[in-house]
Amino acid sequence: MGRRTFDDQPVRPIPNCFTIVVTSDTHLTDPNGLILEERSGSLLRTRSLTEAMTFVKEFEEVYIVGGRRIYEDSLQFVDELIITHVHSEDVVGDTHLNLFPEKGSLRDRNNDLWEVVRSHYHAKDDRHQFDYTIKYYKRVTLRTVFA
Ligand SMILES: NC(=O)c1ccc[n+]([C@@H]2O[C@H](COP(=O)([O-])OP(=O)(O)OC[C@H]3O[C@@H](n4cnc5c(N)ncnc54)[C@H](OP(=O)(O)O)[C@@H]3O)[C@@H](O)[C@H]2O)c1
Structure with missing residues (x-):
């Protein structure tokens, strides 16, 4: 980190x-x-x-x-992404990251391809202010991590 x-x-x-x-x-x-x-x-x-x-x-x-730079620089090394998508437009945040630059595309900023292999939806509750979905992405583009 x-x-x-x-x-x-x-x-x-x-x-x-x-x-x-x-x-x-x-x-x-x-x-x-x-x-x-x-x-x-x-x-x-x-x-x-x-x-x-x-x-x-x-x-x-x-x-x-x-954070952001570590995520961006390490993207080329990783074979799985676990991303929580918070279903709200009201989250401002102080740090922004866009691993998939084109909306709706699973091509990352390095032009590598990913697929969603699992997805869990959670409705908001006492502990969670917003609905959210945790998505697990697997790398489709072949990479050699440690040569
Ligand atoms: N939602 C999430 O999944 C998530 C995950 C992580 C963080 N966050 C949030 O994001 C914010 C912080 O993110 P951030 O991107 O601004 O900071 P960050 O990446 O956590 O930290 C930045 C600092 O780390 C060092 N650093 C990062 N990459 C480096 C590299 N490649 N080589 C050398 N040093 C490097 C530098 O430290 P020095 O200045 O000490 O040299 C840099 O100033 C926080 O609010 C945090 O809570 C959210």
């Missing part, structure tokens, strides 16, 4: 997972501003996405969780 996304996490370091944060900063901090110690197998800081990729080569599953 990018440093801004990490800084948005209410609990840092994030429990029960190995987190890599991409940043040019020299340290990461907890919500109280205290410098976090990097520990192998728990928290790591890298200067680039390429450097981060070298640490996850042997992992069976890796989740890339944003």
